[in-house]
Amino acid sequence: MNQEQIIEQISRRTLLIRTEAGYSQETMAAVLGMSKKTLVQIEKERTLASWTTVVAMIALFSDSEIIQSLLGDAPLEVVRTVAHNGLDRPKGKTLGGKVWWRGIEQEGQYRIQQNLISQHYRILDADDYVWFSTFDEEEALERFRELLKNQGA
Known part of the structure; x- marks a missing residue:
């Protein structure tokens, strides 16, 4: 998944996200710091939201x-x-990946998981803190090996 894909997916679902939150167009526009006119254009799929708007949403x-389904x-x-x-x-304590995650590899105090939806990889420690995150499996495995090597040092 990349920035353009996230922008497209969230933009196409802005109306659903607003409806799920129970907000009017005026309220949603105010929360996101945009005009109602811009929000309407996004909801009607005439334009895409900006990266900044998508991140805020x-x-x-x-x-x-x-959003969680995406x-x-x-x-x-x-x-x-x-x-x-x-x-x-x-970065940040997680719940350990009991839902949404599949285990890839585990050794010592670290483990690699892959998100079932976004397909990105992360490395967690024994206390469920994220140490690394990427969409590249080889990069995750390389960083995993580095962490294991440093753990033994």
Whole structure:
């Protein structure tokens, strides 16, 4: 998944996200910091939302079933991964991937998981903190090996 795909998917579902939240067009536009006219254009699929608007929508409505059906249970992690072209720092405690995630490999205190929806990979430690996130499986495996090597050092 890349930035353009996220923009397209969220833009096409803006009306559903707004309806799910129970907001009027006026309220949704105000929450997102845009004009009602712009929101209407996005909802009618005449234009796509900007990356900034999409990120704001994902952040503000991260518990939306519609957003989670597109990006999984950690939509902000997907956005961070796309925006930063991979995360490479301990970032945020997770629930450990009991839902939405499939285990790829586990050794020592680290494990690799793949999101069932977005297909991105992440490395968690034994306390369920994210250490790395990427859409590239080889990159995830390489970073996994580095973490294991440093763990033993």
